[in-house]
Each structure stands twice: as structure tokens, then as C-alpha cells.
Amino acid sequence: MGILKSRRRFLAGLAAAGVYGPLTQFGLARMALAGQSEQAQLKVLTVVIPDGTAVDSYQGGGFGDGRGLWHPTAQGTDTTTFTLNEVSKELEAYRSQSLYLRGIISGPGNSGHNNWNYVLRDSAQSQSSIDVLLGAALPGTEPSHRSLFSGPHAGIDGTPWFVSFQGNAIRTPYRDPMLMAESLFKAPSKTRRALEPGAGKLLEASLADILEIKNKLSPGQRQKLDTHLDSVEQVIKDLEETRPPVGACEPITLEPLDYQSAVHRTRIQADHHKVVATALSCGITRVATIQIGRSAESLNIVDVSATKNPHDCAHRYAGEELWRGTRQWYVRQVKLLMDELSRYADPDMPGQSLLDSTLVIVTSEMADGAPEHSIDMPLVLMGGACGLLKCGDGAGRYLNITAQADRTHHTGNPVIGRNFVDMQRIWATVAKAAGTSVPYGGNINPVSGIFTNV
Known part of the structure; x- marks a missing residue:
């Protein structure tokens, strides 16, 4: 009976503190503006495209030839003179703020679709992904959303191959944009309750009740309880650290659409x-x-084909036109994302756009979806990034980093050879530029030439 009473008190405390609902703020933007530091703060947005960007040609087999639709054509290894390819040219509008890297390997190089386990993580696939690590180092005003994970069409068919990890735990992305908006933004009345100084105290009181019964449990039960208590303690900490937003948070109006339907795919994106x-x-x-x-x-891109799924198109089963068209559609969505970032004001720097302070990283879980390899990975860094990105002084830049290689692949490709830089070193470099580090084993030496502060 005592346990049930404690449980009821605990749940009541959660409800009173607003834990069962979203914890973010709406309508307090103008209050926060008065306290702005007017100092740009780095934001990092990573975009992962599925099934590669066709880095190999349509005729390329085995581990490919490196002469496909993504990597720019350049005469040197570090140059501002380069020509974007049939897929990468979808990003032509943002060339001036772009750094195209070449010579990267992710995972073992031949893990196929399993490389979603590696792409944003360490080479041993044992640690948190780079977005989670950066979220801990670059806090926003809402600790419970310190690393936002959006997956418009990831896993809607029940296959949870998600690229973001908290330790060894796979994170589940928001797939319904309306649900994501409801979680992030809420009514002012609920905001005030979530921001009350005593909100965390309600949880702490209930937590004390639970701790009283801990010694009465078996070792196995105590271990399970400890796991849950860790989560509750994090919620308490998040509540106490929640602050009003610093930018102009305006209500978002979205049309209810079936986010699992191919018909609405572009709109949902x-x-x-x-x-x-x-x-x-x-x-x-x-x-x-x-x-x-x-x-x-498996979800069709109806803008390209209503009958052929993009995975088959990546494998070149549906012909060259659909192979090219699906890859271009994915990268075009990144261009539209950049457009969206450009439309918003920076929350800390009046007169600047959100894109001025954002580093956008674009990659895929594999290099090419036909041979299913992850050598010579596609990776472009874009955006103002608070001036940290070395993007050719406004001309755009192409950088082959094989001179800093730490791994050799038995095949390689005819264009750049067999020496590659491990992807985890890219994440170590990004982390250092953001003022933190990665807890990865093996080689985490930063790659030089990417950021002004590394």
C-alpha cells in the first residue's frame, strides 16, 4: 500500500511539473531579448541522406570507381577552383559557404547498410554519436531538447535504423512534424508552470519517497529502480536549468498530414x-x-517515381534516370533546408540570419548504394558557422584530406587511391571546433585545414 501511495504521489508530482507534456516555451521571446548577449553562438545541424549520394559512376562496380555524381571535379587537392557534380550542384546556391571534403572512410568500409551504426559515431560503434556529444557541450535554453533528432521518414516501416545514439542506446527521432512542434513549443500558461522555480522540488519530494523503499527491494529490483531514478534526476536537473527562449519564437501552424504517406513526403520534409x-x-x-x-x-519519392522505391533506385535497378533523380531529390531537400535557415534571424545577433551562426554537415550512412560501401564518403560542411569554417574566403573550397590519412582500404578507388581518413576524426575535429572533445578510442587527432580554430 505504501508503494502505491508513493507511486501516486510521484506521478502527481510529474503531472504538476508538466513532465507529461512538452517542457518548452512559447510567448516569452520579447522578455528574453532584453537580456541578449549579442554574441553569436555556434549551432550545428547534421543531415544524413540514405543510401549514398552516388559517388561512383553508373558503370562502377565492386567498390566503385569514385567517378560518380557527387564529388566535385578539381585540379588540385586544396582549391577554390572546382566544378560541382550532377548531384552536388543542387547546393550551388551555397557554394560560397561550402567546404567539400574528400578521402573519408566510415566504419570498416564494407559494412553495407549496417553502417548506420557507425556514420555519426566512433569506429568501434560503442560511444554516443557526435550530435549527442555536441548537445551536451552546446546547451540551448531547453535542456530536455539539447540534441534535437528529426527523422521525417526514418523507420516509418518499422525498421529502426536510426543514426543517433546515446551511448549504445539508439535514439528514436521525431517523425510527425506536428508532434515535434507540440513537444518543442507550448502555450504560455504551461510555459509559466514549467518555469516555476519550485517545479523540480515537486519531483524531489516524490523521489525521496521512492528512495525510502529502495532498501526493501531485491538486488535485481534495485538495479531496475536505479535506472529509472537516473532518468528522473535528469528530468529534475532539466527543469531547474530551463530558461526562457532568446529568440522570437512565433507559433508554427502545420497542416495535419499523414507523415507516413509517400504522397506528402516533400511537404512533410x-x-x-x-x-x-x-x-x-x-x-x-x-x-x-x-x-x-x-x-x-522503401518510401517512394513521388516527385521522382511513384512506383520505384529509392533503395532500388540507389541500386541502379530502375535505370539511370531514377538513380540520378532520387539522389538529386535528397540533396535538393538540403538546399531547401539551407533556404529555411536563411529566413530566420539569429537568436543572439540582431541583423544576422540563423545560417550565419550555423554549421550544416551533410553526409550519408554510405558512399554509394549500389556496391554498398562507405569509402570516399560524401561530406560537405556549409553555413556561416560563426566564421569558423574555412570555405575559401567566400569562393567555396574543395579539400582532399588523404595526405592526413590514418587508414588504408584494400580496394580504394582509381581517383584517390587506398588511403583514407577515419570518419571519427572528422567528428573529433568538429567537437574541438565547438570547444569540446569526443571520448572515442583510437585515432582522434583533429584534421587540419577545416576550421579556423583547430
Whole structure:
């Protein structure tokens, strides 16, 4: 009976503190503006495209030839003179703020679709992904959303191949944009309750009741309880650290659509962009990941083909036109995301756009979806990034980093050879630029030439 009473008190405390609902703020933006520091703060937005960007040619086999549709054509290894390819040219509008890297390997290089386990993590697939690590180091005003994870069409068919990890735990992304918006933004009345100084105290009182019964439990029961208590303690900490937003958070109006339907795919993608950009512009979070679709995804891109799924198109089963068209559609969504970021004001720097302070990182869980390899990975860094990104002084830049290689692949490709930089070193470099580090084993030496402060 005592346990049930404690449980009821605990649940009542959660409800009173607003834990069962979203914890973020609406309508307090103008109050926060008065306290702005007017100092730009770095934001990091990572976009993961499924099934590669066709880095190999349509005729490329085995581990490919490196002569496909993504990597720019350049005469040197570090140059501002380069030509974007049939897929990468979708980002032509943002060339001036772009750094295209070449010579990267992710995971073992031949893990196929399983490389979703590696792409944003360490080479041993044992630690948190880079977005989670950055979220802890670059806090926004809402600790419970310190690393926002958006997955418009990831896993809607029940295959949870999600690229973001908290330790060894796979994180589940928001897939319904309306649900994501409801979680991030809420009515002023609920905001006031969540921000009350005593909100965490309600949880602490209930937590004390639970601790009283801990010694009466078996070792196995205590271990399970400890796991739950850790989560509750984090909620308490998040409640106490929640602050009003720093930017102009305006209500978001979205049309209810079936987010699992191929018919609405492009609209749903755009809605995710809008919600993520708004959260960044409010200062709610400074780190976000958008996983456009899971590896080997099955949802058709009706703008390209209503009958052939993009995974088959990546494998070149549906012909050259659809192979090219699906890859271009994915990258075009990134261009539209950049457009969205450009439309929002920076939350800390009046007169600047959100894109001026945002580093956008675009990659895939594999390099090419036909041979299913992850060597010569696609990776471009874009955006103002608070002036940290070395992007050729406004001309755009292409950088082959194989001279800093730490790994050799038995095949390689005819264009750049067999020496590659491990992807985890890219994440170590991004982390250092953001003022933190990665807890990864092996080589985590930063790659030089990417950021002005590394």
C-alpha cells in the first residue's frame, strides 16, 4: 500500500511539473531579448541522406570507381577552383559557404547498410554519436531538447535504423512534424508552470519517497529502480536549468498530414525543416540532426517515381534516370533546408540570419548504394558557422584530406587511391571546433585545414 501511495504521489508530482507534456516555451521571446548577449553562438545541424549520394559512376562496380555524381571535379587537392557534380550542384546556391571534403572512410568500409551504426559515431560503434556529444557541450535554453533528432521518414516501416545514439542506446527521432512542434513549443500558461522555480522540488519530494523503499527491494529490483531514478534526476536537473527562449519564437501552424504517406513526403520534409529551424532560432536547442530516411528505405519519392522505391533506385535497378533523380531529390531537400535557415534571424545577433551562426554537415550512412560501401564518403560542411569554417574566403573550397590519412582500404578507388581518413576524426575535429572533445578510442587527432580554430 505504501508503494502505491508513493507511486501516486510521484506521478502527481510529474503531472504538476508538466513532465507529461512538452517542457518548452512559447510567448516569452520579447522578455528574453532584453537580456541578449549579442554574441553569436555556434549551432550545428547534421543531415544524413540514405543510401549514398552516388559517388561512383553508373558503370562502377565492386567498390566503385569514385567517378560518380557527387564529388566535385578539381585540379588540385586544396582549391577554390572546382566544378560541382550532377548531384552536388543542387547546393550551388551555397557554394560560397561550402567546404567539400574528400578521402573519408566510415566504419570498416564494407559494412553495407549496417553502417548506420557507425556514420555519426566512433569506429568501434560503442560511444554516443557526435550530435549527442555536441548537445551536451552546446546547451540551448531547453535542456530536455539539447540534441534535437528529426527523422521525417526514418523507420516509418518499422525498421529502426536510426543514426543517433546515446551511448549504445539508439535514439528514436521525431517523425510527425506536428508532434515535434507540440513537444518543442507550448502555450504560455504551461510555459509559466514549467518555469516555476519550485517545479523540480515537486519531483524531489516524490523521489525521496521512492528512495525510502529502495532498501526493501531485491538486488535485481534495485538495479531496475536505479535506472529509472537516473532518468528522473535528469528530468529534475532539466527543469531547474530551463530558461526562457532568446529568440522570437512565433507559433508554427502545420497542416495535419499523414507523415507516413509517400504522397506528402516533400511537404512533410519541409515541415520538419520549419520546426527544426524555429527551434534553433529560438535558442531552444543549438544542436539538431535530420535523418531524411533510413538506410535501404522503401518510401517512394513521388516527385521522382511513384512506383520505384529509392533503395532500388540507389541500386541502379530502375535505370539511370531514377538513380540520378532520387539522389538529386535528397540533396535538393538540403538546399531547401539551407533556404529555411536563411529566413530566420539569429537568436543572439540582431541583423544576422540563423545560417550565419550555423554549421550544416551533410553526409550519408554510405558512399554509394549500389556496391554498398562507405569509402570516399560524401561530406560537405556549409553555413556561416560563426566564421569558423574555412570555405575559401567566400569562393567555396574543395579539400582532399588523404595526405592526413590514418587508414588504408584494400580496394580504394582509381581517383584517390587506398588511403583514407577515419570518419571519427572528422567528428573529433568538429567537437574541438565547438570547444569540446569526443571520448572515442583510437585515432582522434583533429584534421587540419577545416576550421579556423583547430
